[in-house]
Amino acid sequence: MSSATRAISRCCSGRDCTEAARLPADPLAGFYYPSESPLLCPEPPTRGFFSNCLPSATVGRVPTAVAPLACRARPRCGWTPPFGTVDGWRWSLTQYVPRYAERYSRTRDGLTLYYRDYAGDERRVPVLCLAGLTRNCQDFEALATAIAPVRRVLTPDQRGRGRSQHDPNWLNYHPGTYVSDMWALLDGLGIERVIVIGTSLGGLVGMMMAAARPRALAGVVLNDIGPELEPTGMRRIQQHIGRLPPVRTWPEAIAQVKMLFGAALPDYDEADWRRFAERSFLTDEHGAPRSAADPKIGELLRAVPAGYAPGAWMAFHALGGIPTLAIRGELSDVLGAETFERMQRAKPDLERLSVPNRGHPPPLDEPLCRAAIERFLAGIDE
Numbered sequence: 001m002s003s004a005t006r007a008i009s010r011c012c013s014g015r016d017c018t019e020a021a022r023l024p025a026d027p028l029a030g031f032y033y034p035s036e037s038p039l040l041c042p043e044p045p046t047r048g049f050f051s052n053c054l055p056s057a058t059v060g061r062v063p064t065a066v067a068p069l070a071c072r073a074r075p076r077c078g079w080t081p082p083f084g085t086v087d088g089w090r091w092s093l094t095q096y097v098p099r100y101a102e103r104y105s106r107t108r109d110g111l112t113l114y115y116r117d118y119a120g121d122e123r124r125v126p127v128l129c130l131a132g133l134t135r136n137c138q139d140f141e142a143l144a145t146a147i148a149p150v151r152r153v154l155t156p157d158q159r160g161r162g163r164s165q166h167d168p169n170w171l172n173y174h175p176g177t178y179v180s181d182m183w184a185l186l187d188g189l190g191i192e193r194v195i196v197i198g199t200s201l202g203g204l205v206g207m208m209m210a211a212a213r214p215r216a217l218a219g220v221v222l223n224d225i226g227p228e229l230e231p232t233g234m235r236r237i238q239q240h241i242g243r244l245p246p247v248r249t250w251p252e253a254i255a256q257v258k259m260l261f262g263a264a265l266p267d268y269d270e271a272d273w274r275r276f277a278e279r280s281f282l283t284d285e286h287g288a289p290r291s292a293a294d295p296k297i298g299e300l301l302r303a304v305p306a307g308y309a310p311g312a313w314m315a316f317h318a319l320g321g322i323p324t325l326a327i328r329g330e331l332s333d334v335l336g337a338e339t340f341e342r343m344q345r346a347k348p349d350l351e352r353l354s355v356p357n358r359g360h361p362p363p364l365d366e367p368l369c370r371a372a373i374e375r376f377l378a379g380i381d382e
Contacts, residue, residue, distance in 0.1 A: 099145060100155075105185045107159065109172075113181060114163035115156035118148035124382055125218045126152035128182065128194045130202025132361060133301070134241060134293035136162030138279040139199065143364050147377065151195075156185060160294035162282065170296035175201065179208045192216065195380060197373070199223040200334065200361050204312065211318035219323040219380045221373060224332050224361035226339045227312035233333030233360055234306035242298030246291060253277040253289040264331060264359025276363070316346065325351040325376040327369060329358030351376060 100116040107113060116137050120126065127147055129140040137155035144153040157164040158178050167173060182205065186194060195218050196206035203225035210217045240260065247253040254270075254277045261276070262268075268276065281289035324347065328340050344350050353372045355362045362369055 100148075105156070105188055107181045108184050111159050111165045111167060111181075113156055113159060113165070113185065115154055115185065116144070118144045118153040118155070120148045120150055120152035122152065124151045125193050125195055125380060126154060126191060127377070128186070128196050129153060129155045130178075130182070130196060130198040130205050131155075131158070131161070132200035132202060133237065134161065134297060135199065135280070136292050138162070138292075139363065140197075141279070143197070143370070143373070146370065146374075151377065154185070154189075156182070160297055162292050166294040166296075170294075170299045173294075173297045173300050175204050175208055178205045179212065182209060183213075186216075193218050195219040195221075195377065197221040197223070197364075198225065199364070200225050204309070204315070207312070207315035207319065210322055211315045214318055214322060217322050218382075219376065220319055220325075221376065222324065222326045223364060224327060224329050224335050226326065226335050226343050227309065227316040228336070228339045228342075229306075229309050229312075230332075230334055230336045230339075231306040236333065238298070238302050238306060241301060242293075242295035247281070247289050250274070250277065250289055253281050261359075264329065264361070265363070266331075267357055313346075316343065319347060323349075323351075323376070323380060325353065325372060327353045327355060327362060327364075327372070329355050329360055329362045331357065331359035332361070334360040 100118045103115055103117050105113050105115060114137070127144075129137070129144060131137060131139050136157045140153075140155045144155050147153050159181060160166045160173055167177075178201075186192075193216055196202075196209060198204070198206035198221065200223065203220075203222040206217070206220045206222065207227070210220060244256060244260075247256055254273050257277050257280050258273055265272070265276070277289070280292060282292045284290045326340065326343055328335050328337075340352070340354075344352060351372070353368060355366055355368055358366065364370070364373070
């Protein structure tokens, strides 16, 4: 048994939980345990030791529950235990299963990039998930977890996003740099072939990777992105990126993402917006939200005309021999309906999905998206 397991195996032994409830927030949230052996009121390990969780579908199909902090904290993974009397809450823990490994890679110009590595069948082509312009790897948590029992999944934070290092030169924040960074990551891991799932900017990066090394891509999913960008949507993005006031509380963070994405996600309720905000920001040592993107990312975007995407059709044509699924939110102001049709004419074997009631971009947690991606991945030639 590891020292970490021993540390969390010590239970309350009848001790009242009021002292434990004052401990720092959330060091245990993020690991799933068999529900017949829940853990409450443990001796907590170092803050942040537990940072991810595993759904029951990947633990022998048995029911699971996440260990909350000190009987009271709501865990990130969504399970809330019954509160009230603490008498009799005396369970021990025998094992834990991490959902992903947290790793770092080095770019060719010396920056450190963070990525999550979800283990899967090493005999199958792995999946590389690339987030949108100011987004980060947290957008892919649920999707990667669903894929990972079958395939290995890598979800990097691009430079200037999430937990990756910011670039001191904002002129490097462009797709060509991100393509180079992804090759450095894959080459460092010895991965010769990959399936790319790219949202918005991530899809452009995927197309450019296909143009550079078509044999290295076994498949591509383009999420609400294509070889032409609608000027209206791009002007909207240019106006706010890097110019928003910092948020200090989670209600402020939720209000900000509602303002930015409300038109794209019109059916979200308060719980949805809370989860979306948690994916959009990092958390500081006091539990408050902080920005997950370098504000200078917007400088280069504003330096070019809205919708300018030189060479994008050439990159799209590079997908000619690569299985490709294109997803579009029906309310999208970035990927136009006419461009979506032209993509089909240019690539007759293109698989397409239009997502109702979604703008730019669909978060890929919709059942339609999940089912389409599952079918697409199942058909990839290994």
